[in-house]
Amino acid sequence: MKKLHLIAFTILSLFSFPMQAQKLLPAEQEIGLQYGADRLGKRYDAAMQKFRENRLGAFIHWGLYAIPGGEWNGQVYNGAAEWLKSWAKVPAEEWLQLMKQWNPQNFDAKKWAKMAKDMGVKYVKITTKHHEGFCLWPSKFTEYTVTNTPYKKDILGELVKAYNEVGIDVHFYFSVMDWSHPDWRYSIKNQEDEIAFQRFLAFTDNQLKELATRYPTVKDFWFDGTWDESIKKNGWWTAHAERMLKELIPGVTVNSRLRADDYGKRHFDSNGHLMGDYESAYERRLPDPIKDLQVTKWDWEACMTLPENQWGYHKDWSLSYVKNPVEVLERIVHAVSMGGNMVVNFGPQADGDFRTEEKEIAKAIGKWMQKNGECIYACDYAGWEKQDWEYYTHKKNSVYMIVFNRPYSKQLTVKVPKETQIINAVLLNGEKMKVTETARNEYNVGVPKQDFQEPFVIKLEIKSSKTSTNKYQEALT
Numbered sequence: 001m002k003k004l005h006l007i008a009f010t011i012l013s014l015f016s017f018p019m020q021a022q023k024l025l026p027a028e029q030e031i032g033l034q035y036g037a038d039r040l041g042k043r044y045d046a047a048m049q050k051f052r053e054n055r056l057g058a059f060i061h062w063g064l065y066a067i068p069g070g071e072w073n074g075q076v077y078n079g080a081a082e083w084l085k086s087w088a089k090v091p092a093e094e095w096l097q098l099m100k101q102w103n104p105q106n107f108d109a110k111k112w113a114k115m116a117k118d119m120g121v122k123y124v125k126i127t128t129k130h131h132e133g134f135c136l137w138p139s140k141f142t143e144y145t146v147t148n149t150p151y152k153k154d155i156l157g158e159l160v161k162a163y164n165e166v167g168i169d170v171h172f173y174f175s176v177m178d179w180s181h182p183d184w185r186y187s188i189k190n191q192e193d194e195i196a197f198q199r200f201l202a203f204t205d206n207q208l209k210e211l212a213t214r215y216p217t218v219k220d221f222w223f224d225g226t227w228d229e230s231i232k233k234n235g236w237w238t239a240h241a242e243r244m245l246k247e248l249i250p251g252v253t254v255n256s257r258l259r260a261d262d263y264g265k266r267h268f269d270s271n272g273h274l275m276g277d278y279e280s281a282y283e284r285r286l287p288d289p290i291k292d293l294q295v296t297k298w299d300w301e302a303c304m305t306l307p308e309n310q311w312g313y314h315k316d317w318s319l320s321y322v323k324n325p326v327e328v329l330e331r332i333v334h335a336v337s338m339g340g341n342m343v344v345n346f347g348p349q350a351d352g353d354f355r356t357e358e359k360e361i362a363k364a365i366g367k368w369m370q371k372n373g374e375c376i377y378a379c380d381y382a383g384w385e386k387q388d389w390e391y392y393t394h395k396k397n398s399v400y401m402i403v404f405n406r407p408y409s410k411q412l413t414v415k416v417p418k419e420t421q422i423i424n425a426v427l428l429n430g431e432k433m434k435v436t437e438t439a440r441n442e443y444n445v446g447v448p449k450q451d452f453q454e455p456f457v458i459k460l461e462i463k464s465s466k467t468s469t470n471k472y473q474e475a476l477t
């Protein structure tokens with residue numbers, strides 16, 4: 001049995017590999033596509049600008065899987081808790097009996113909204129329906145919803161209202177793969193599969209329309225569960241779903257993971273163009289800050305877990321390494337330094353409260369963001385050569401240095417692009433940092449006197465200088 005799990009895990013982990021963008025073909029060699037990218041290049045409308053400038057989000061993975069929390073029939077499974085139905089091979093009708101226990105008495109949407117606000121996130125992505133098929137909203141198209149639980153109420157509606165009231169945007173996670181639905185198919189082997197799967201796509205359309213019309217303030221749909229043959233063979237539907245949502249909610253954003261083109265190519269179409277509005281392939285991993293600079297050409301969003309791989313609530317976090325606040329911060333800053341967003345995951349308990357570890361991480365991140373958030377919000381890739389002390393971000397005439405590794409030399413090496421001058425350097429608390437030109441286009445920036453025991457941020461005021469004094473003689477080697 002263990003071997004089977006290993007095989008399942010190996011297959012799944014293949015999916016978590018970031019999609020390498022195809023090389024762009026010369027325009028005259030591009031092939032005609034009906035269901036490829038609907039647009040070339042980044043979106044610059046207000047809705048997408050807001051998505052981009054938000055930069056920091058939180059993921060909420062909440063469903064029936066929070067009740068068993070990784071344990072089934074007395075056995076604890078190490079795998080992702082929201083996949084427990086699969087690991088323990090539980091038939092759908094048995095799994096969905098968990099609905100009888102769904103009654104989160106400690107759920108308080110306003111408390112969730114305050115926790116997110118205090119963490120400094122600008123948006124929250126909520127699992128409306130995960131692979132198990134249980135809906136956090138009263139869908140009319142299935143019996144597996146909150147309505148048919150002891151809790152009864154519209155959890156999604158409560159959360160949208162509470163987050164929006166504190167100025168936090170809401171994004172909907174939606175799993176196309178639905179283990180509760182008899183017409184779901186992993187592959188299309190015969191006419192019967194084809195007919196069933198077309199029924200399934202119509203059901204999915206109905207649920208998406210329901211979500212878009214019941215909750216018109218939703219800003220984004222983040223699709224998942226779209227890696228199987230059945231979807232790749234129906235690229236038309238993925239293009240239709242994006243176009244339908246954008247008609248229902250003008251400005252809404254949609255992730256690349258939804259899309260498959262005419263030939264089943266995912267995320268990037270057969271001509272190498274990104275589909276959807278942002279790449280969503282960096283899950284529990286990030287592009288390399290030196291080797292993967294191609295990602296700075298398009299919008300992208302990464303998501304991460306606090307343990308090694310737990311999205312839903314798992315009762316035993318001792319089974320894998322849990323990141324400390326600075327390790328979470330480092331991933332947030334790394335993403336923004338390369339022009340991406342970062343979404344930090346939380347897996348609420350079945351009772352509707354959060355585990356202590358998650359509350360503590362959220363508080364620690366919030367404390368740092370309170371002091372240093374200006375180097376994250378509305379910031380982008382600076383285009384400067386990465387240094388060992390870590391990351392740059394850029395906004396208007398400022399470049400921020402976010403220092404995670406304080407050098408023993410007490411000097412922070414900064415190599416600026418040609419014809420760029422550093423006018424001054426200040427810590428975000430106002431303390432002026434010494435700036436010494438050390439070579440052509442190179443400076444040393446001093447470190448603060450105080451050792452803050454946490455990453456610190458230096459704001460560089462820069463200007464482009466056409467007349468750079470050539471006092472440095474190039475070696476005649």
Ligand SMILES: C[C@@H]1O/C(=N\OC(=O)Nc2ccccc2)[C@@H](O)[C@H](O)[C@@H]1O
Nearest residue numbers: 015016017018082224225280281283311
């Ligand atoms: C955010 C995570 O997303 C998932 N799956 O991940 C992927 O499909 N990852 C993926 C797929 C294609 C490309 C890159 C990553 C789910 O199975 C998991 O339970 C969680 O909701």
